[in-house]
Amino acid sequence: MAMLMKGNEAIAEAAIQAGCRLFYGYPITPSTEIPEYMSKKMKSSGGTYLQAESEVAAINMVYGAGAVGERVMTGTSSPGFSLMQEGLSYLFAAEIPCVIVDVMRSGPGLGGLGPTQADYFQLTKGGGHGDYHSIVLAPASVQEMVDLTKEAFDIADYYRNLVIVAVDGILGQMMEPVEFPPYQGRKLSPKTWAASGAEGRPKNNVISYYLTPDLGESENLRWGQKISLMKESEQRFSEYLMDDAEFAFVAFGTSARITETAVDMLREEGLKVGLFRPVSLWPFPEKGLSARLPQIKGWMSVELSSGQMVEDVKLIVNGQAPVGLCKRQGGMTPEPEEVVDAFKKQMLGRGQG
Template sequence: MKTLMKGNEAIAEAALQAGCRLFFGYPITPSTEIPEYMAKKMKRVGGTFLQAESEVAAINMVYGAAAAGERVMTATSTPGFSLMQEGVSYIFAAELPVVIVDVMRHGPGLGGLGATQADYFQLTKGGGHGDYHPIVLAPATVMEMVELTYLAFDLADEYRNPVILALEGISGQMMEPVEFMPYRPKALPPKTWAATGIGDKPKVNIVSYVLANEAGELHNLHWAKKIERMRAAEQRYDTYRMDDAEFALVAFGISGRIAESAVDILRAEGIRIGLFRPISLWPFPTDGMRKYSRIRGWLSVELSAGQMVDDVRLTVGSGTPVHFFGRQGGMTPDPEDVAEAFKMALHNELNAGGVR
């Protein structure tokens, strides 16, 4: 049965259904419905909700709980996410499965609560130190938030890697119909690596570093292999009206939805355009995007000063024009604004081919 639910609450419920039994966090708008929901419901399923004294404490609690083999999550918003970066780097190095939700607010600095996607660089390029990558998933609908939360826990366990769900404040606050399909866990090996401290199994010790340079490099090479495995296997994207498209918008999350409406406006004017919507921000869906080699021009639509557009340019190469259109500071463009920006940016290409 479908019910109306806020995005943040749907993520929290999906996490519980996926077997998350530990939540550590420090409330921050606009992510607060997640700890709020966990505080209400976690006890009923026999888990523990704990409000930490800070985001730094929360991410380290998550680190410890993951080392003990439990499904664990935290949720925060941009400034809190910044505070967690050291922990995320350590969690990657210790190869622990952790799910983090970043309900973005704008920046730099404290930032207001309006819609923004300006955490893209921090999310995808390694916000903390060292060569690492969390998997980053960007849902566009409340239903997709549920699906991607289920997936996030499986991916975290499968790769023993942090997985981040990234959404805009307004997406977390938005209500849409949602249905909780039964969670079916992916078949994964038991967590023999976990420091459970019980029974007569061999002692395990989870560390994030080795001091000898030679051994350190071996660690880095091992992680690099895992990064490549994730990069190859975990690219996700969705498309809208791309089948016969000559031009394309590329946008994720709430921008993806605005861009989808813009596609309809431009199609009604006879322009063959589609939308390419990355679902995994890391790994960026390069393989999927390169399938559309016939696209004569791209417009990256983002709520930032232009961040993902770099990855689009790297993906399609210098032979095809890639433009950027965005709003900042919590503002969102109307679909009509996106349509207009497209026509301005790709004016030459449109005329060269003749408007069809």
């Protein structure tokens, strides 16, 4: 049965249903409903909620909980996510599965409380030091926030890797009908690697420190193989009216919802346009986008940033068609009419209207 829920609260409930029993976080708008919900529901679910003294402390608590094999999550927003970057690098190197929710707000700096997608570089290129990648999932509805959050825990356990659920402030605060169907997850191996007590077996060491260069290189090469596997296997995308499209938008999250309306408006004018929506920001769904290259005369990225994802689009298109950009920043979102006007100007060479 469907119920009306705010996006942030739906993520928290989905995490609990996915077996998350430990949550560490520090409240920051517009993600605060996540720790608030966890503080109310974790105890009755047999879990523990702890408000850390900072985001730096929270991500290191996640490290400890994940190292003993528990399903653990934290939630934050852009400035807090920045503070967690060193911890994310350590989590990757120690191969500790966990889920992080980033409800993006405007920046740079303290910025404002309005929605943004300007964490894209930090999310997809590795905000911490070293060669690593997080799997990044970008839902575009409250229902998808539920479904992808549940799946995120399985993906994290499957690869022993961190998974980030990336939403903008609008999706986090939005209320929509949502259902919580039973989740049929992946078949997962026991966590025999976890530091959960060594009675009857050799000790497990969960570390990210390799003193000799030769060992450091061999570990990086091994992680590189895992990164390649994730990149090949976890590309996700959705398409809207792409089968006969001659032009295509690329957008995720709230931008994709706005752009879908713009596509409908342009279709009413007889223009064959479609929408390619990345659901995984990393790995970017280059296989899906590449498959559309022969038919598309022009691409346009629609973003709540100065233009970050557009760089990945350009890399894949590789000069085979023009790539445009429609953007809003600082917490502002475009109206569908703005997207339509930007398309006509950049793709068709027309003025407004």
